[in-house]
Amino acid sequence: MSQDVLVIGGGIAGIQASLDLAEMGLKVKMVERLPSIGGVMAQLDKTFPTNDCAI
Amino acid sequence: MEKVEGDAGNFKITVRKKARYVDDSKCTGCGSCAEKCPTSVIDDYNEGLAERKAIYKYFAQGIPSVFTIDAPHCRQLGQGKKCGVCAKVCQAGAVDFEQKDQIIEFEVGAIISAVGYQVFDPSVIPEYGYGKIDNVVTAIEFERLLSASGPTGGHLDRPSDMKTEKEIGELKKQVNKAGKGLQRFEEKFREASAEFHKKVESGAVSPDDEQVEWMTKYAEFAGMESRLHSLEEKAAKFDVATHLAFIQCVGSRDFRFYPFCSGYCCMHSVKEAIIAKEHESRTNSFVFGMDIRAVGKGFEEYKVRGGKESGIQYIRGRVAEITEGPDNNPLVWYEDTRVREVKAKEVDMVILATACSPARGLDKLAGILDIELDEYGFIKTNPINPLDTTRKGVFTCGCAQAPMDIPESVAQASSAAARAAELVIQIEEKQVA
Numbered sequence: 001m002s003q004d005v006l007v008i009g010g011g012i013a014g015i016q017a018s019l020d021l022a023e024m025g026l027k028v029k030m031v032e033r034l035p036s037i038g039g040v041m042a043q044l045d046k047t048f049p050t051n052d053c054a055i
Numbered sequence: 056m057e058k059v060e061g062d063a064g065n066f067k068i069t070v071r072k073k074a075r076y077v078d079d080s081k082c083t084g085c086g087s088c089a090e091k092c093p094t095s096v097i098d099d100y101n102e103g104l105a106e107r108k109a110i111y112k113y114f115a116q117g118i119p120s121v122f123t124i125d126a127p128h129c130r131q132l133g134q135g136k137k138c139g140v141c142a143k144v145c146q147a148g149a150v151d152f153e154q155k156d157q158i159i160e161f162e163v164g165a166i167i168s169a170v171g172y173q174v175f176d177p178s179v180i181p182e183y184g185y186g187k188i189d190n191v192v193t194a195i196e197f198e199r200l201l202s203a204s205g206p207t208g209g210h211l212d213r214p215s216d217m218k219t220e221k222e223i224g225e226l227k228k229q230v231n232k233a234g235k236g237l238q239r240f241e242e243k244f245r246e247a248s249a250e251f252h253k254k255v256e257s258g259a260v261s262p263d264d265e266q267v268e269w270m271t272k273y274a275e276f277a278g279m280e281s282r283l284h285s286l287e288e289k290a291a292k293f294d295v296a297t298h299l300a301f302i303q304c305v306g307s308r309d310f311r312f313y314p315f316c317s318g319y320c321c322m323h324s325v326k327e328a329i330i331a332k333e334h335e336s337r338t339n340s341f342v343f344g345m346d347i348r349a350v351g352k353g354f355e356e357y358k359v360r361g362g363k364e365s366g367i368q369y370i371r372g373r374v375a376e377i378t379e380g381p382d383n384n385p386l387v388w389y390e391d392t393r394v395r396e397v398k399a400k401e402v403d404m405v406i407l408a409t410a411c412s413p414a415r416g417l418d419k420l421a422g423i424l425d426i427e428l429d430e431y432g433f434i435k436t437n438p439i440n441p442l443d444t445t446r447k448g449v450f451t452c453g454c455a456q457a458p459m460d461i462p463e464s465v466a467q468a469s470s471a472a473a474r475a476a477e478l479v480i481q482i483e484e485k486q487v488a
Contacts, residue, residue: 001065002162003479005472007169008056008420012461013453014169016468017475024476029161031056031070036117039171043100043114043195045202045209047461048326049357055116 004029011039056423057158063448064164064482072157076124076132077110081149084112084120088141088150096128098206102196104214105206109133110141110150115204124150164479165448167471168424168434170417172454175306175313175410182376183305183407189215190296190385191377191405194323201330209334211296213404215383219290226283233276240269248273296403297337300387301328302374303344306410313410313431319460320408321348325361327406332365339366341400343374343389351460377405411458424449433457442471450474 005021007014010032018028036042044054058069092108100107100114109129110122130138131152142150174195177185184191190213192200199205200212207217237248244251244266252273254260262270301324307317321344328340347369349358361367372389380386385405390397413432414420421428426444427435434444434451442450452467453459459467 001482002164003482004161004163005475005479006066006068006163006166008166009169009171009453009455011169011171011453011464013171013455013464013468013471014167016465017167017169017452017472020469020472021476024472026476026479029068029070029163033073034113035075035111035121035123036113036119038114038117040195041461042117043102043202044198045205046326046330048322049351049353051326051329055114 003027006031009039010034010037012041014039056420059166059424061162063478066163066166066448068161068163068166070159070161072159074126074154074156075121076126076129076150076152076154077122078149078151078154079119079121081147082121082145083147083149084122085146086112086122087144087146088122091140091144093138093140094128094130096125101199101206102193104196104199104217122149164482165450165475166424167468167475168420168426168444168449168451168455169453169468169471170414170420170455172411172413172458173415175412177305177407177409179312180305183302183374183405184377184379184385185407188377188379188383188385188405189213189218190383190403191407193407193409194320194327195409197327197404197406201327201334211299211331211335211338211404213293213296213383216290216293219286219293223283223286223290226279226286230276230279230283233272233279236272237269237276240265240272244269248276252277295335297335297339298402298404299328299331299338299340300385300400300402300405301340301342301408302377302387302405303342303347303408304373304410305407306412308345309410313412315431315458316348317411317458318348319411319458322351322354322357322460324406324408325349325358325367328367329357329361329365339368341368341370341387341402343370343372343387345371345373351462411454414455417455426451442467442474448478 004027007018007028007030010030018030021028041054047054057071060067088110089108092110094109095106096109097103098105098107110124112122127133130136177183200207203209255262306312324342332338349355371392374387374389376388378386380401384401387400426446426449429435434455436456444451450471452471453464
């Protein structure tokens with residue numbers, strides 16, 4: 001039995017889920033197939049509707 | 056992901072940690088290796104619009120801030136040639152050609168699948184000309200062109216123009232090389248190639264075998280030089296793209312491909328048009344859609360503002376075909392449904408708002424996780440429990456579940472974390488009791 005959680009995917013959803021779990025005191029293992037985390041969001045310039053930078 | 060065994064609260068996971076061929080405990084991310092690496096590779100991060108080295112970082116700000124060797128493209132690892140330049144210049148001694156993939160096993164109580172999506176490939180819609188007409192790009196390619204960190208530093212240089220610039224660069228090298236090849240003749244015969252050519256043409260001189268060879272080489276050189284001049288003249292008139300056409304529902308709301316709406320694409324087209332206008336005040340944009348969907352907090356206001364302040368015209372019509380006009384300008388053929396007329400609009404660049412497709416390899420992952428997929432290939436969920444997969448203890452969120460934008464993905468991610476926590480926290484309590 002384990003309290004740890006596996007998160008598959010290091011994009012924005014995976015990152016957010018991992019952060020929330022960690023804040024709760026749970027240990028997270030994240031698996032990401034690309035050399036960095038960030039996902040598609042890392043490729044975007046700005047996001048709508050605020051035009052904030054994506055990365 | 057290699058294997059998942061067990062069940063909720065008690066999963067045994069087997070993962071393959073792929074070799075970077077760089078020791079991530081030593082690498083400082085300085086980049087000296089990439090500077091000296093002799094091999095260039097097409098850059099996926101920049102959607103094929105730029106090149107990177109065989110030793111690379113996916114993008115500059117990437118975390119972990121560690122380099123990775125793309126083994127199949129590496130001269131040493133992938134092609135059996137002698138190199139190792141990166142290892143020589145690395146001051147941290149981080150390059151390790153002997154590194155192997157690692158199989159790692161561990162236990163977890165819950166799993167969250169947040170694998171995202173991939174962009175629909177519009178080559179399957181031949182009437183839109185993607186892949187044939189240079190200046191028809193996908194929205195994600197356009198994002199890279201708009202980015203200050205992208206291949207054009209945020210200038211909307213047209214792909215056809217960039218192709219010409221590249222050709223000019225290569226021709227210049229060839230012309231230089233050919234010019235050097237003429238030097239030995241010019242030194243031997245003590246005459247400029249052009250002058251001798253005039254004499255031969257006028258019949259004043261009868262060339263011997265060696266001089267014939269010289270003149271043949273000169274003709275090649277002159278031909279290349281002339282082509283170079285005409286390309287350079289053409290390039291001198293190049294300008295950034297200022298007339299943009301955004302085509303909505305490429306692959307979405309389409310009975311041939313995906314009948315669903317991908318949700319975020321109307322919004323990102325509006326965004327891209329607004330940002331393009333910020334970069335270049337002469338920009339005007341046309342968004343072609345059946346309707347422009349702006350559901351979400353602040354979205355409708357954003358869309359209206361785009362129209363009023365950023366030169367966006369919303370045209371109600373589904374684009375039938377895109378052809379190539381003069382000067383590589385795409386021609387967008389559509390019916391303007393408000394006046395019931397078929398029209399053609401000439402623009403500098405077309406941006407296809409492509410559909411949201413399930414992530415590459417999701418079917419294989421679903422097999423490993425033993426979860427079901429829906430009829431489109433996204434992770435199957437229940438509207439009442441939209442984050443639960445068909446297997447207890449395995450949750451999902453974001454675009455792995457269905458097309459959605461960033462605020463929705465983030466909200467779902469927090470929810471999935473809560474669902475997972477609900478499950479694993481109970482386990483500990485039971486055990487203690």
